[in-house]
Amino acid sequence: MSDRVAVTSRVVAVFGAAGHTGRFVVAELLRRGIRPIAIARSADALAAANFREPEVLCRPATVDDEGSLLQALAGAGAVINCAGPFLDTADALAAAAVKLRIHYLDVSAEQPSVTTTLEKFDKPAREAGIAVIPGTGFYGGLADLLVTAVLGDWISADTIDILIGLDSWHPTRGTRVTGERNKATRMVVADGSLTPLPLPSAQKHWNFGAALGEQLVSEMPFSEIVLISRHVKTSELHTYLSTAALTDIRDKTTPAPQAVDSTGRSAQRFVVDVIARREGATRRIIARGQDIYAFTAPLVCEVVERLVRQQFSQAGAHAPGEILNAREVLTVLHPDHLEFEIAAS
Incomplete structure (x- = not known):
């Protein structure tokens, strides 16, 4: 295992590399000195992405052709799946990663895909000596790491609320297809157990500070509920999202993100506010940044770099906060990609 990783640790495959988030991930790997294998459904899609060769290896493959996947992943130490809907891609990619004994990560916000990946691939990943970490994106992994960091020495919480503030949400084509x-x-977690979200969704006003001000938020859980509930004991776990962002994404005329700087980021601002309560005490962590799609790249690349460098030894299927030092990961992302602060009362 160690010899194999030593040979391939500076090569990471990106499935869905020609997509919006995939391009950010390829660029971030290059910035870190890791050689990407850009994988897309066709040679035409790869050509349109205009990746720099030979710095980026370009290989076509599809999830319904296992042979093409195995060939495309050859030589990699890990694969990052950026191609949603993950209900349609995660199973095939994770199975190929297990067969090749390379780490698997994805950026899924979809609760069903993350649940299935964790349950189905835990034992095979342990036997292969690799890590399978789904949901390592803005929706899912970020909240999982924030919750883990703010809990600190608490082994449980009475309630955890995750409040996500966005000033807008211009969805990518992939986001729209996934939603359909x-x-x-x-x-959500209610009374200590995973339970269906009550409808209509609860709403309340929340002040996100100077960055976004006061906003109306609606309960809207993503894959973080599945990830956090896997390793954190709490009676209540709920996620709320700006209703203005929900209005944007539900409007079919809302355009895709538009770049405003040289990195390709949009002007979108986000704030994630996490409140944990236990026996009358409160702990809070607030994270702020720009462009949820662009932010996913440094987050997932930080995790994958730790995997291929073998900075932990836990094989199997995991939530990121379950096996990583959450506060350390967040600190590395500060200040270039994320601002965060922790408070207690």
Whole structure:
């Protein structure tokens, strides 16, 4: 295992590399000195992405052709799946990663895909000596790491609220396709157990500070509920999202993100506010940044770099906060990609 990783640790495959988030991930790997294998559904899609060769290896593959996947992943130490809907891609990519004994990560916000990946691939990943970490994106992994960091020495919490403030949400094509595909009932933690989200969704006003001000938020759980509930004991776990962002994404005329700087980031601002309560005490962590799609790249690349460098030894399927030093990961992302602060009362 160690010899194999030593040979391939500076090569990471990106499935869905020609997509919006995939391009950010390829660029971030290059910035870190890691050689990407850009994988897309066709040679035409790769050509349109205009990746720099030979710095980026370009290989076409599809999830319905295992042979093409195995060939495309050859030589990599890990694969990052950026191609949603993950209900349609995660199973095939994770299975190929297990067969090749390379780490698997994805950036899924979809609760059903993350649940299935964790349950189905835990034992095979342990036997292969690799890590499988789904949901390592803005929706999912960020909140999982924030919750883990703010809990600190608390082994449990009475309640955890995650409040996500966005000044806008201009969805990518992938986000729209995923929304159409994923019609599963959303889950929350209530009375200590995963349970369907009550409808209509609860709403309340929340002040996100100077960055976004006061906003109306609606309960809207993503894959973080599945990830956090896997390793954190709490009676209540709920996620709220700006209703203005929900209005944007539900409007079919809302345009895709537009770049405003040389990195390709949009002007979108986000704030994630996490409140944990236990026996009358409160702990809070607030994270702020720009462009949820662009932010996903340094987050997932930081995690994958730790995997291929073997900075931990836990094989199997995990939430990121379950096996990583959450505060350390967040600190590395500060200040270039994320601002955060922790308070207690």
